[in-house]
Amino acid sequence: MTSTPTAGKAGRRRDPEKDAQILQATLDVLAETDYADVTIELVAARAGAGRHTIYRRWEGKDELILAAIACTDSADLGPDGLPDTGTLRSDLLALLDPNWMGGSERRLRILSSVSAMITRTPSAVDAVTKAIVDPSTAAYRFLIQRAVDRGEYALPHNLDALAQVIPSMAAYRAFFMQQVVDEEFMLSIIDGVVLAALREPSAANR
Known part of the structure; x- marks a missing residue:
């Protein structure tokens, strides 16, 4: 490979x-x-x-x-193509695409096949990460950093780790749990994990 x-x-x-x-x-x-x-x-x-x-x-x-899989992003994940709504939450919501890969059910079937490929060919993990997780992580990192720069949130203790939360949890759910990654799930991560971590008063002082 x-x-x-x-x-x-x-x-x-x-x-x-x-x-x-x-x-x-x-x-x-x-x-x-x-x-x-x-x-x-x-x-x-x-x-x-x-x-x-x-x-x-x-x-x-x-x-x-x-x-x-690598060519399935429906939006440009480079800085110039990312949403700029004025708030991080709105930016993160704008980045969600419920029709990615043709919708949640079709996406689950496709990613289930990718999961089977990873199981049979462990060396594919790095390539899948580069194709799916890394571009999204870079986009989330950019959005969080921009929110910090405009004073919306304090700089988190580990920006890189926080940027990995959404794509990593989505990938785990799709590949290993083989469950649908839908808007409800993504909102639970955005509000319950990422934004909750950024709202912690000690985020910049650890």
Whole structure:
């Protein structure tokens, strides 16, 4: 397995439109089929592409799945694309996308397949973390730091750890508990954990 899931093989010009079709087809197959039954041939048939077209881009099934997962963010998680509503809570709520991966039930089926991949291929954990958890963690860290900078909250004792709370708990619920990560669950983390920690009077003095 390669450590960079979106990297293709060199020497041939990539067609972004074809890439997008293949990655979308991968998500469709994951939503309908158990991980063990997902094959390059199934994805190729769904995408209307030859299997060799896929192998020129990705080395195998796991790399293809990771690439598909990595491209599913419906919003730009870079600083310029993040919400700026004036309050941290509103920013965090604005970042939630109930239709990510096609909605909660479809998302659960897809992430269940990813969980099965992790179980069978433990080395995939780092790649999944880089594809899903790390970009969200960076976005949450930016939003929290911006709220601190504008005086909304004191600087927490461990900003990096606090930024990891939402994506890590969501990933644990989806991958290991195999339960839906819905708006109610996300709100419970935002209000009951992240904002509660920031409101502690001693947050900046530990």
